[in-house]
Amino acid sequence: GENVEQHPSTLSVQEGDSAVIKCTYSDSASNYFPWYKQELGKRPQLIIDIRSNVGEKKDQRIAVTLNKTAKHFSLHITETQPEDSAVYFCAASWSGFKTIFGAGTRLFVKA
């Protein structure tokens, strides 16, 4: 079946450094790739998304890249801050349907 692999499972960085999370998807029909931030016991929050007709998207300190040929997409957070500490999930879907989530990356930003 469809699958999304996410790495690393845990990431610890110093405040101000960059963090990169990588995902690979299996379903070539996927055309929408959202990234979510989830704090303990709370709902996932969309932080950025990208569609398959775009290779890169940036929103302030957050950027996402997509390589459709390789079925890879990545999240880049620059100038990390302690409040960025959370669990981040990548996901792949077809037009917002059948969303498959990655296993999650627990990000720790040390002050």
Next chain:
Amino acid sequence: GAVVSQHPSWVICKSGTSVKIECRSLDFQATTMFWYRQFPKQSLMLMATSNEGSKATYEQGVEKDKFLINHASLTLSTLTVTSAHPEDSSFYICSARGPGLAGVHYEQFFGPGTRLTVL
């Protein structure tokens, strides 16, 4: 805009009882809602896709007779966990996807989740 509520936020029940969870889109019409389950320190797992006025589509491995989904209106979907057992204890999260929201056709709006504990 695009607010989704869920009720209750937490529930504790005895084994064998049924529990109903409501998911509402407060300020938009949701033609499609999704139900997810999340175990501690794990990812979200899609259980079913609920379309207004039609039967839900369940993911492989999810028992449709145990997890009853009803989407009777464009703003309300319900998930009923029937004959709940301790292994059903989990965090259940709904999301809604609506048409006509300019620029966000693919985005899902998540409810706050319901923590179910079955004793």
